[in-house]
Amino acid sequence: MKPNFTRRRLLGALATASLLGPAAAIAQPTRPATRAIPTSGETIPLVGLGSWITFNVGNDRAARDASTDVMRAFFQAGGRLIDSSPMYGSAQEVIGYGLAKLGRPAGLFAADKVWIGDGAEGRAQMETSRRLWGIPRFDLMQVHNLLAWEDHLPTLFAMKAAGQLRYVGITTSHGRRHGDLERIMASQPIDFVQLTYNLVDREVEQRLLPLAQERGIAVIVNRPFQQGALLDRLARRPLPAWAAEIDCTSWAQFALMFIISHPAVTCAIPATTRVDHVRENLAAASGRLPDTAMRARMAAFVAGRG
Amino acid sequence: MSEWWTYSLRDLLLFSQRTYIRLFELHNQEWWPLPLFALALGAALFVLAWRGGGERAGRALLVILAVCWLWVAWAWHAQRYAPINWAAGYFAWAWGVQAVLLGVAAWWCRFDAAPVAALRRGFGLALVGTACVIYPLLAPLLGRGWISAELFGMAPDPTALATLGVLLTIKLRHSGWLFPIPAAWCLISGATLWAMEAPEF
Numbered sequence: 001m002k003p004n005f006t007r008r009r010l011l012g013a014l015a016t017a018s019l020l021g022p023a024a025a026i027a028q029p030t031r032p033a034t035r036a037i038p039t040s041g042e043t044i045p046l047v048g049l050g051s052w053i054t055f056n057v058g059n060d061r062a063a064r065d066a067s068t069d070v071m072r073a074f075f076q077a078g079g080r081l082i083d084s085s086p087m088y089g090s091a092q093e094v095i096g097y098g099l100a101k102l103g104r105p106a107g108l109f110a111a112d113k114v115w116i117g118d119g120a121e122g123r124a125q126m127e128t129s130r131r132l133w134g135i136p137r138f139d140l141m142q143v144h145n146l147l148a149w150e151d152h153l154p155t156l157f158a159m160k161a162a163g164q165l166r167y168v169g170i171t172t173s174h175g176r177r178h179g180d181l182e183r184i185m186a187s188q189p190i191d192f193v194q195l196t197y198n199l200v201d202r203e204v205e206q207r208l209l210p211l212a213q214e215r216g217i218a219v220i221v222n223r224p225f226q227q228g229a230l231l232d233r234l235a236r237r238p239l240p241a242w243a244a245e246i247d248c249t250s251w252a253q254f255a256l257m258f259i260i261s262h263p264a265v266t267c268a269i270p271a272t273t274r275v276d277h278v279r280e281n282l283a284a285a286s287g288r289l290p291d292t293a294m295r296a297r298m299a300a301f302v303a304g305r306g
Numbered sequence: 307m308s309e310w311w312t313y314s315l316r317d318l319l320l321f322s323q324r325t326y327i328r329l330f331e332l333h334n335q336e337w338w339p340l341p342l343f344a345l346a347l348g349a350a351l352f353v354l355a356w357r358g359g360g361e362r363a364g365r366a367l368l369v370i371l372a373v374c375w376l377w378v379a380w381a382w383h384a385q386r387y388a389p390i391n392w393a394a395g396y397f398a399w400a401w402g403v404q405a406v407l408l409g410v411a412a413w414w415c416r417f418d419a420a421p422v423a424a425l426r427r428g429f430g431l432a433l434v435g436t437a438c439v440i441y442p443l444l445a446p447l448l449g450r451g452w453i454s455a456e457l458f459g460m461a462p463d464p465t466a467l468a469t470l471g472v473l474l475t476i477k478l479r480h481s482g483w484l485f486p487i488p489a490a491w492c493l494i495s496g497a498t499l500w501a502m503e504a505p506e507f
Contacts, residue, residue, distance in 0.1 A: 056321045058389035060328050089320045089390045174317060227316075273322075 031078040032285035035266050037167065038216035039191045044109055046260040046285040048081030049074050049278065050222060050271035056089035066273065068098035073180075073275040075105045077282035083194075083220065083269045084133075085113040085144050092132040100134055104117040105250055110135055111220070113171060115144035120153020126159075134199055142169035146177055146184070153188055167191035173222050175203055185211050194220040197265070198230060199258050199302045209264040219261050221305050225270060230255060240301055246294060247287030250279065256284035261291075315501040321390045323502040326472035329446070330454040330461060333386050341457050347374075348438030348458035351468060353473045355434050364476040371469050374459040375405035382462055397491075401462070402489040409470075411484055418477040430474025437468035448505050450467040466491040 020300060034043035036231070047136040049071070084091045092112065099108065114122045114130050126141060141156050143149045149170060156168040169192030172181050178195075185193055185208070193212055197204050201223070212219045225231045227262070246252050259268045260273035270281050343371045344454075351370060354363055379401035387394035441464040445455040458464040466488040473484055499506055 046440070053322055056390050057325050058321075058329070058386075060332060061326065063325065087320075087392075089392065093389075147479065283495070 018243040030286040032282050032291070033260075035152055037191065037218045037266060039167070039218070040196045040214050040253040044267055045080050045282070046267055047079065047113075047256060047281050048083060048109075048220070048267045049079055050269035051082065051084040051091040051095060052088055052222075052271050053093040053227070054271040054273045055084070055094045057094055058090045060210055064097050065101075066085055066095050067094050068101045068160040069275050070272060070278050071095070071098040072102055073278045074282065075107060076101065077279050078286075079144075079278070080107045080219075080281055081109040081140075081267050081269065082131075083111040083112055083222075085115055086127055087113070087115045087144060088281045092129055096134040104135070105305055108135070109139045110137075111140040111142065111169075111260075112138050113144035113155070114152050117148050119148050119155065122148075122152045122155050123159075137163075138165045140169055141165045142171045142192060142194055146170060146172060146180055153184075153190075157189070167218075169220070170194060171195070171222070172299055175201055178203065178208060182207055182211060185215055190217060192218045192266075194222055195237070196223040197221045197259055197262070198226060199255055199299060200230060202299070203227070205262070209262060213264045219264050221265055221268040224259050224268045225252065234302065241299070242299075245288075246290050248284070250280055252280055253287075254298065255289065256281060257287075257290055258295060260285055261289040261295055284292055315497055319501040320392075323392060324500060325506055326498075326504075327450060327454055329390070329453075330456055333382065333460065334453050334455065334457075336375070337381070337460070341455070341460055344457040345442060345457040348442075348464070348468070350434070351458065351472065352431075352434050352438045355431060358475075359420075364417050364478060365412045365423050367472050367476060368408050369477075371465075371472060372405045372408035372412060374465050375401050375408060375469070377459065378462050379405060382460070394412060397462075397494075400487055400491075404469075404484075407484055407487075411478060411481070415481070417478045418479055422475060422477050426504055427475050430471045433467050433471030433474065435471075437464035437471060440457055444506060462491060463495050466495070 018100065032045040032047055034045050036043050036082075039079055054070075055067050057067060074082075082095060084095055086092065099105070110133060112126070112133070114124055115124055116125050126138070130136075130138060141159070143152045143156070151169070153170070156165070159165050161169050168190050170181065170184055170188075170190055171194035172178070173194075173196045175196055181193065183193065184190065195204050195206070195208060197209070200220075209219065231251050234255070237249070239251060243254055246257060248257055256270065259265055270277075272278050272281065273286075347370065351367065353366055357363065377396045383394045383398035383401055387397065413478075439456045440459075442455045442457050446452050456464055458468050468486065469488045470492070473481055475486075477483075
């Protein structure tokens, strides 16, 4: 009797095998862990998406589509918070382009900034940003790098009270003006603060992160990879074998896991142009997070003491 | 950002090297076959500067440069570069001002009868040659393909460089006020390329 190896049978057998054998190994992607925004209790994933440089691609249609692919992968992996600023060139417009193509994902947590020296022009700039994103309102509006914060914060609080945005925040980066930021955090009823924190820029651990916990302020972390420079340095060494203890498979995850495992941190916002990287970043929030001892070990290893 | 001086150039860079290079690709594609004309115009500029020819040739060179600066102000800075760099709006104005200055010089300025010093003329021709011949070759030599070539009259760097070169090869009276903007552009662009870690630098 002739063996009946038809193509249909073969494909059927392969499909059955894929459903039985490897199915356990091919687990459904787990969703990223979340942390609560202290002022509301609403939870957001520990990893978000930044747009500095990466989404500033101008009118380049191919690059806009590539950015859309990154956003699609971000939402598919369970991401929610996307952060931008009027300072970032065309990034807001590119985000708006992507959101429109993706059918305006319901899970989006839209975070933007007001960045203008004249407080009277803040509302107009925020309205321009909102139109570029193509959304009814921002979830979070932050004063960019403390610029004219005395003028902008009252406007943002009034907008929040009127339901025109949900949360108010303030940002800094590169470790600048931490003294001013501390005074604002201590005196103003802000919901979010955004600052730079990573494996080597750790000054915020001394005062700002404890203060955020004490005052109930959510923390967004920018520059988690020092704009790639940190990963370039880390890549000169192999990932330590003990990184597997926290399900960490890359230096990017190593760096992210260190940040998001700090209890004061609500969300880290790495930026990327690559779909595989955005998946890898979200996966960092899906595994076991390092405990205090492991965090100390990670920092020591990066500092060359491990 | 009240403390600009504490930022490094790399902190202020708004776009990636890839995005910047794509601008030249898209620019040449969109205006094709104008890049071919620009290439020929660059060659003509070099020949005209090489041959000299006194006041008439000098005025022709200034007119060509004025038109190119105006075109780059609008087509490059205002239309192409501005979407990724909010400072490009200011660059467009500066380039427009330079176009006017070159036009005024072509129309009003007087030329000296005495020839330009050989060293100055040689340096000027070297700059024009670099802008019109070497610059277009950089893209293919760096593996980016011809379509992203930076051409005199289309892209800002070779246009500014050629302008400085031409100004050195002609004996225009009181020409000092025509140098600052092209020289400033060379510094700005050089800083941008350095911050991007571009291979040209």
